[in-house]
Amino acid sequence: MFEEEILKFIQNAISWLNGNVLTPQTGIEFIIIFIAFGLGLLGKKILTPILLRLINQANLPWRFEHILKSITGLTPHMIMAVLLAFTIPIATISPFTFATIWITAATKLLMAWIFIRIAAQLIANTFLRKILTSAAWIIAALSILGILDNTISAMDGLGFKIGDFRLSVLSIFQSIISVVLFVSAAFFLSSFLDKRLQKTTDISVTARVLISKVIKFALISIAVLIGITSAGIDLSVLAVFGGALGIGIGFGLQKGVSNLFSGILLLLDRSIKPGDVIQLQNGEAFGWVEHMGARYTNIVTRDNISYLVPNEDLITQQVVNWSHGNTLVRMQIVFGVHYDSDPHFIKKIAIEAAQKAKRVVEEPLPVCHLIEFGDSSIKFTLRFWIKDAEKGVTNVKGDVFLALWDALKENNIKIPYPHREVFVHNS
Numbered sequence: 001m002f003e004e005e006i007l008k009f010i011q012n013a014i015s016w017l018n019g020n021v022l023t024p025q026t027g028i029e030f031i032i033i034f035i036a037f038g039l040g041l042l043g044k045k046i047l048t049p050i051l052l053r054l055i056n057q058a059n060l061p062w063r064f065e066h067i068l069k070s071i072t073g074l075t076p077h078m079i080m081a082v083l084l085a086f087t088i089p090i091a092t093i094s095p096f097t098f099a100t101i102w103i104t105a106a107t108k109l110l111m112a113w114i115f116i117r118i119a120a121q122l123i124a125n126t127f128l129r130k131i132l133t134s135a136a137w138i139i140a141a142l143s144i145l146g147i148l149d150n151t152i153s154a155m156d157g158l159g160f161k162i163g164d165f166r167l168s169v170l171s172i173f174q175s176i177i178s179v180v181l182f183v184s185a186a187f188f189l190s191s192f193l194d195k196r197l198q199k200t201t202d203i204s205v206t207a208r209v210l211i212s213k214v215i216k217f218a219l220i221s222i223a224v225l226i227g228i229t230s231a232g233i234d235l236s237v238l239a240v241f242g243g244a245l246g247i248g249i250g251f252g253l254q255k256g257v258s259n260l261f262s263g264i265l266l267l268l269d270r271s272i273k274p275g276d277v278i279q280l281q282n283g284e285a286f287g288w289v290e291h292m293g294a295r296y297t298n299i300v301t302r303d304n305i306s307y308l309v310p311n312e313d314l315i316t317q318q319v320v321n322w323s324h325g326n327t328l329v330r331m332q333i334v335f336g337v338h339y340d341s342d343p344h345f346i347k348k349i350a351i352e353a354a355q356k357a358k359r360v361v362e363e364p365l366p367v368c369h370l371i372e373f374g375d376s377s378i379k380f381t382l383r384f385w386i387k388d389a390e391k392g393v394t395n396v397k398g399d400v401f402l403a404l405w406d407a408l409k410e411n412n413i414k415i416p417y418p419h420r421e422v423f424v425h426n427s
Helices: 002-020 025-057 062-090 101-120 128-143 148-157 169-198 205-230 233-253 255-269 311-316 343-356 394-410
Strands: 159-162 165-168 277-280 288-290 296-301 306-308 319-321 328-337 366-371 378-386
Touching: 025 062, 025 101, 062 101, 062 319, 101 128, 148 343, 165 288, 165 343, 169 205, 205 255, 255 288, 255 296, 255 306, 255 311, 306 311, 328 394, 343 378, 343 394, 378 394
Parallel strands: none
Antiparallel strands: 159 165, 277 288, 277 319, 288 296, 296 306, 328 378, 366 378
16 A cells, blocks of 8 residues: 555656656746856855955944855845846747746745745754754745645655554654754753853752753653644554664663763762862863763863863762862972981971962961982972862962972072982093
């Protein structure tokens, strides 16, 4: 039955082509359309650089400028539509009389495309804009050509039954369009609510991110269900494919689901949250958490490099959180002095040097300890505390080292370094 429907559809299409397309009058129209198409491309090559230069010189708002630049891509379509529109009245003048069925259709299709593309510029989401533009133009094209009803009937005729329910190509197409529209609306609504949540100061950062994730997941799930049911598809039919589909999705989205729930767990136990300063196990990524998404966490280093770390890695691997609990962090540097130096005096000036650094806190006080009698120097460790690790730790260590260097030089204390003596023996 299904094969007979397909064969009948193909036969009708061939019959329509022979009667409406493969004729001498149609050939003349196609030649005129191709000439208009070539002139449209030539006009684009000449006019587009001029239009873009004028737009850049106008100093318009970014969004409006972006829309105008997108519309300049319609230059060949506009030129072609204008040329074909002027051809239609000329075709009625003797001795140039010829049919303009396809020229009229092409003009209407071009005008529909131009109008749809201009209207679609109001949609900020690029993916959604392309989907809606393509779907709207296909429907408009079928309507202009007068075959929309036949196409709908043909798509509805191609299908198969699952129990008492009949699943057709038309219902599948309608469900896809519905799901795209509702999911896009869910993304827009979740983004709007997320921005409102970020402005709320009565809720903690962790709670805001967690609530945003839950709202987004719930809205997308509801949008998918509404999109499928609005197309007339009974959800009970999907139970037939539930087992195989569930296994396929389980294997395909295993990592994605793991990262999603790992991010939720991190927010629930508050071990990592936006604004924290963390360091990964390998030591390569040291920076602050800028954003926690459904799949990854964005860590921005002091070099302004973004590390997109999967949420699962933050749970399964060891992570150093410099901001967890208390922001007070102890730092340590090691240095050595000559054996001629007084260790008691060294400890005193080292503590004073650490206190001169701007980011070193007053309480707890810096401390200095003698830790080793080395081969060529007396080794000390200088420990001090900071409260703003998110501003970096290497720079504050450098400030303390510089202050210590100045103190040692001021008091004529030598810093030993490896040196080598060479003795030359005359034979």
